Each structure stands twice: as C-alpha cells, then as structure tokens.
Amino acid sequence: MNQPAIVKPCQEKFFQQGNVYCRYDNVEIEAFAPEMLDSEYWQAKNSIVGSAQGRGTTWFIATKNSAHIMQNWVLRHYYRGGLIGKIINDQYLYGGLEKTRAAREFALLKTMRSKGLPAPKPVAFRVIKHGLFYRADLLSSRIENASDLVGVLSHKKIDHALWFTIGKVIKAFHQQGIYHHDLNAHNILVDDKNQVFLIDFDRGEQRKTLEKWPEDNMARLLRSFRKECHRVVNFQWQEENWQALMKGYQS
Incomplete structure (x- = not known):
C-alpha cells in the first residue's frame, strides 16, 4: 500500500482570541493568524490557485514558508447538508471544542497520518463560537498532482x-x-x-x-x-x- 511522505509529525499549538479557537501545526505554519482560515486572506496574497465546488467552495492554496519552500494546502468551510442545511447553512450546536466537526477531523487526520495511512496532513482549524452555536474551517495539505x-x-x-x-x-x-x-x-x-x-x-x-x-x-x-x-x-x-x-x- 502506498503511504504519504511524512517528513515531520504534527506539532500542535493552541490559539484563542475572544470567541475564536484554533489549533495549528507550527511545523507547517511558523507565524499563525486566525485569518489564515479565511479565503479572503489568501486572495489578498494572490495565493489562491484553484477551487472545487461541493456543498461550498473548497480553496486550493499555494504559499511559501520562510525557507521559500512551497506549501500546498486546501481550505474548507464546514456546511450542513440536507434540508437542515438550507435553513441554518453552516451553524452547529456547540458542545465543547473537542466535539466540533473541525477539531474531530483534525484529530482523525493526525491519527491516520501517524499510522501511515494515505490521507491529507492536518494543518490548522478554526472554530468561531456564537452563543450556543459555532462555525468552523479546516486547513489541510493538498495531495499534489x-x-x-x-x-x-x-x-x-x-x-x-x-x-x-x-x-x-x-x-x-x-x-x-x-x-x-x-x-x-x-x-x-x-x-x-x-x-x-x-x-x-x-x-x-x-x-x-x-x-x-x-x-x-x-x-x-x-x-x-x-x-x-x-x-x-x-x-x-x-x-x-x-x-x-x-x-x-x-x-
């Protein structure tokens, strides 16, 4: 079975600012900002190199780190499906950070990578809490070519x-x-x-x-x-x- 090339394990850092909660891999991201989970942030840097349509738009990002090494990422916002998705679109009931869709997928990707399974590497997630509800975004590695x-x-x-x-x-x-x-x-x-x-x-x-x-x-x-x-x-x-x-x- 093919395996992804794992150069370094995910090294998690936690970030909180008001009602914004994030976790990120500081090997992948040296200077983190929660705005990195917004497509507008990357559009302003001319780093959007493509997109795909599903429930919402998935954005493909190409950027360079301080060593001028190209990093290719995928940015996805969480949207609800089905009939309820037509009503509340992208809001989910908040039951704690670790139970959010973004935190759970980030953790699962990390687990799969540690087992050598061919899945994307988790890069960062963001959860924005609004009262009893939250919205979320995930940044992960892009499978090239x-x-x-x-x-x-x-x-x-x-x-x-x-x-x-x-x-x-x-x-x-x-x-x-x-x-x-x-x-x-x-x-x-x-x-x-x-x-x-x-x-x-x-x-x-x-x-x-x-x-x-x-x-x-x-x-x-x-x-x-x-x-x-x-x-x-x-x-x-x-x-x-x-x-x-x-x-x-x-x-």
Whole structure:
C-alpha cells in the first residue's frame, strides 16, 4: 500500500482570541493568524490557485514558508447538508471544542497520518463560537498532482491493477478502524504515480469494532459509482471494475 511522505509529525499549538479557537501545526505554519482560515486572506496574497465546488467552495492554496519552500494546502468551510442545511447553512450546536466537526477531523487526520495511512496532513482549524452555536474551517495539505476518481473516469478508463490498489488502500483504512462517513468516488484521489488517497473525513471516526460498518461503507461507494454512471457523460466505469476493486479489498 502506498503511504504519504511524512517528513515531520504534527506539532500542535493552541490559539484563542475572544470567541475564536484554533489549533495549528507550527511545523507547517511558523507565524499563525486566525485569518489564515479565511479565503479572503489568501486572495489578498494572490495565493489562491484553484477551487472545487461541493456543498461550498473548497480553496486550493499555494504559499511559501520562510525557507521559500512551497506549501500546498486546501481550505474548507464546514456546511450542513440536507434540508437542515438550507435553513441554518453552516451553524452547529456547540458542545465543547473537542466535539466540533473541525477539531474531530483534525484529530482523525493526525491519527491516520501517524499510522501511515494515505490521507491529507492536518494543518490548522478554526472554530468561531456564537452563543450556543459555532462555525468552523479546516486547513489541510493538498495531495499534489492528483485528481478524484470522478474526474479521472470522466475521460479515461483505469486498469485492473489500479482498481485492485484502490480496494487494498480502502481495506487498510478499515483494518485500522477508520470509518469514512461519506466514502464515494469524489473522495478517492489518484495521483500521477497511481498512488491512492482518501480525503474529506468530516464526521469520520476511529471505531473499535469492524462489525457491519465496513460493509455499509463499501455499499455506499458502489452506489456512488452507479450514480456517477447516470450523471457524468462517458463515465468510464463498469460493474467488472467493482470486482477488481473488491479483489484488492479482500486480498
């Protein structure tokens, strides 16, 4: 299984200013400011190099540290889905900092990286408390030279060996008890060396038992492929590709 290159472990620092609570990796960020969790901050520096649309806009950032080493990050604001998301959009009930969506995903990413699993590195999160509610943002490393499976399959087929690798990588996460709440074709990335990564672990968690939920995860992923077949023109996926993926998963 491919593994991310981990040069240094995450070294957390805590920051609070009024109703703003942040945690960040001071190896990645030398001079932290909470404004770094705003897209406007990076737009003013001409550091926005791209974006992607989901529930909201995900921003891709390229910046240099004091040693002039390029850092590539992803900035995401947390938005609610479903009907309730149309009403309160991006507000969540506050039950303590460690229970916020951002803090939990930051911690899970840190855990996965420590286990050598191919997932983004956590860089920083911000929680802004408003009375009983909060809003949140997450900054994480960007997987370079990678595209999600929907993007890949929209213009080409991938071979049996890569499908096998995808299944094997997913199994590695499951074996470590990592539950992905929304495992779908958009949240699987493949880079230019055919290395496979999982992203977007909002509402994910580490579970002690493997009972039932891995099956549900895989069923959700299969539904995702079938859905994209109807949504994306010339989507290069067939049922036999799922069999190759499952061979990797079961290996």
